[in-house]
Amino acid sequence: MPKAIVIRPNQSPIVENLDYEGIYKILDDGYIERIRFTDDAYALLDEDGKSKNLPRNPMADFYCDLYEVGLMPDDFIVGVFIIVGYDLNGETQDVPQRLIDTIVQ
Numbered sequence: 001m002p003k004a005i006v007i008r009p010n011q012s013p014i015v016e017n018l019d020y021e022g023i024y025k026i027l028d029d030g031y032i033e034r035i036r037f038t039d040d041a042y043a044l045l046d047e048d049g050k051s052k053n054l055p056r057n058p059m060a061d062f063y064c065d066l067y068e069v070g071l072m073p074d075d076f077i078v079g080v081f082i083i084v085g086y087d088l089n090g091e092t093q094d095v096p097q098r099l100i101d102t103i104v105q
Contacts, residue, residue: 003094005083005103007063009055013104018082020092026080037083038067040096044082054079063103 001017006026016022023032023044030046037043043064046054060081064071071077083103085095 002084002092003100005095005099007057007060007081007083007103009057009059009079011059013059013063015095015100015104018084023082023084026082030079035069037064037069038096038099041083041085041099043069044084045077046079049079052079057081 001019001022003015004018004023005013006016006018007013018026024030027044027046030052031048032044033047034042034044043060045060046052055078057077057079060077061071063069063081064077083095083099085093087093
C-alpha cells in the first residue's frame, strides 16, 4: 500500500499506508475530489465536505498556501486532507519523501 500524508482537522499530519479502500474509508465513502498538490502529488478530499458541515482544516489550508495549490482567495479546506504521490500514468504511489520531510514533523 502506498504511503500517504493524512491531515485531519486539528491534528498533526501523519503518514499512513493507504490503498483506495483505505482512502474511501477515511473520507467516509464521500465523493473524492482530487486536486494537484505538486508536480508529483495529488491531494484528496471529500467533494461534499462543506455541504456536510465538516470541520475546517487550517493545517491543510496552510500547506495549500505553502505549496501554492491555487485555492480561490476565499476558499478553504474542510475535513480530512490526504496527499498521495502519482506516477506519469496517474497511478497512485508513495507520496514523495521530500513532502513527508517537510509536512510531517
